[in-house]
Amino acid sequence: MDKYIKVRKIGEGSFGKAILVKAKENGQQYVIKEINISKMSNKEREESRREVAVLANMKHPNIVLYRESFEENGCLYIVMDYCEGGDLFKKINAQKGVLFSEDQILDWFVQICLALKHIHDRKILHRDIKSQNIFLTKDGTIQLGDFGIARVLNSTAELARTCIGTPYYLSPEICQNKPYNNKSDIWALGCVLYEMCTLKHAFEAGNMKNLVLKIISGPFPPVSVHYSYDLRNLLSQLFKRNPRNRPSVNSILEKNFIAKRVEKFLTPELIAEEFNHKIFQKFGPHAAPAKRPGQEQTLTSVAPAQKITKPAAKYGVPLTIRKSCGAPKKPNEKKPLTKSRQEPSKKKRLELPEKERRQREQISLLKADETRRLEKERMERINRAREQGWRNVLGSGGSGVKKL
Known part of the structure; x- marks a missing residue:
């Protein structure tokens, strides 16, 4: 902190304090976040340092710019740009x-x-x-x-x-x-x-x-x-x-x-x-x-x-994007018939695969509808159970909400 002069405290939250400072070298104002890590476990400290590493990689005109970080007297300090226009x-x-x-x-x-x-x-x-x-x-x-x-x-x-x-x-x-x-x-x-x-x-x-x-x-x-x-x-x-x-x-x-x-x-x-x-x-x-x-x-x-970042599969949401259930399977390709065998009943033979394809599509759609119905029923059962659990938690009355 020797490089900075404290101007005033501008905020306090779950992370610790936010202090407005002025750099001794050039008089530029910055915000320093002070996080007490002395009572943290080694795992928590490492996590805090990883957080800082993430901040250091955030370079975007619409994200507050990270300048540097250091540790002193059991505290982690993160130096960020000061936004003079307020919040x-x-x-x-x-x-x-x-x-x-x-x-x-x-x-x-x-x-x-x-x-x-x-x-x-x-x-x-x-x-x-x-x-x-x-x-x-x-x-x-x-x-x-x-x-x-x-x-x-x-x-x-x-x-x-x-x-x-x-x-x-x-x-x-x-x-x-x-x-x-x-x-x-x-x-x-x-x-x-x-x-x-x-x-x-x-x-x-x-x-x-x-x-x-x-x-x-x-x-x-x-x-x-x-x-x-x-x-x-x-x-x-x-x-x-x-x-x-x-x-x-x-x-x-x-x-x-x-x-x-x-x-x-x-x-x-x-x-x-x-x-x-x-x-x-x-x-x-x-x-x-x-x-x-x-x-x-x-x-x-x-x-x-x-x-x-979608909810886990046990909550009824897939982790990957699936193809539509209704998409028909591509029929196996067969070797083309010789010209002499195709000509007599060409129209009739062409109609048969088309009829089969439509039947397969209908079967696929019915299966997809059934799958969606079962999934909906499952999620409704889960949600009812969760809501009932939440009501039990709230049944004793709510605590006050701090007004902003």
Whole structure:
């Protein structure tokens, strides 16, 4: 800490303290996160150091920039850029009930999505997306911050189950003690978008019990029709109770009214780098070059968020994307008949395979319908059991929710 002068404490959370400092060398202001690791186990310390290594690799215009880290007197210090524009929560409160324009909301939302895409593509969950963790730089650029409780997932790791974060942003699956996944980040993203549109939280209640019940099953107040159908429809998709029905961040960025704004915030080179696993024609002439046959795929060549962060198979969701059950099997090819044998009854012989193909398709569709019906019944039984368990937990009454 000898290189920095403390200015003031600007925050405190589950990770420790956030302190505004000034560098002695150049007078530049930074934020230092102070994390007490003296009481941690060796395993926890190593995990904290790995978190820092993740931060060090986050280089994106819409993510708060990591500068350095060091350990002193039983504490881990992480030095980050200071966003002079404050956080989005304060910006929303400063409106005093005056709604933002749709252009402003979408500009901010696109930048948040670009940051979230960057981390989801790298198999990382943020797990604490909220308006207090979204910052504005001096020139108004949005930057996503506070990865203090993010977790890196390797491709085989069990999904994180920890119930953390501000209660207003908890997803239904977390409230029901299901695994945290990338779609839980998407729910929180929806909560932030709703805040920007209404200047209020989507789900509010006087105690934790009622808040949880609202999140699991309650409606949210509608957004003003002053905003476009596209924006209101997107919000309804982000608030789907079933995580599988929520779009991934890549899917959100592919929507036309969102996609056309990306060029405002990323350079052509960065667009090509960030979207090199997509056919990027809709973003103008700066599309990423097509892959050549046999060319090695990059980290983001398959949407990793789909591959590794869906709920585990025991929760009824496959870890890989399956082909449609209704797709008919390709009939075995037979050697073509000689011309002399084909001609007499050619039409009749051609009709038979077509009839067989249709029968096979019908059988496949019936099997697929039966599989879906059984799966639906199974999930309903599981959900009823989970909901009953959750009601038993809540039966004793809810504890108070701390207001922001």
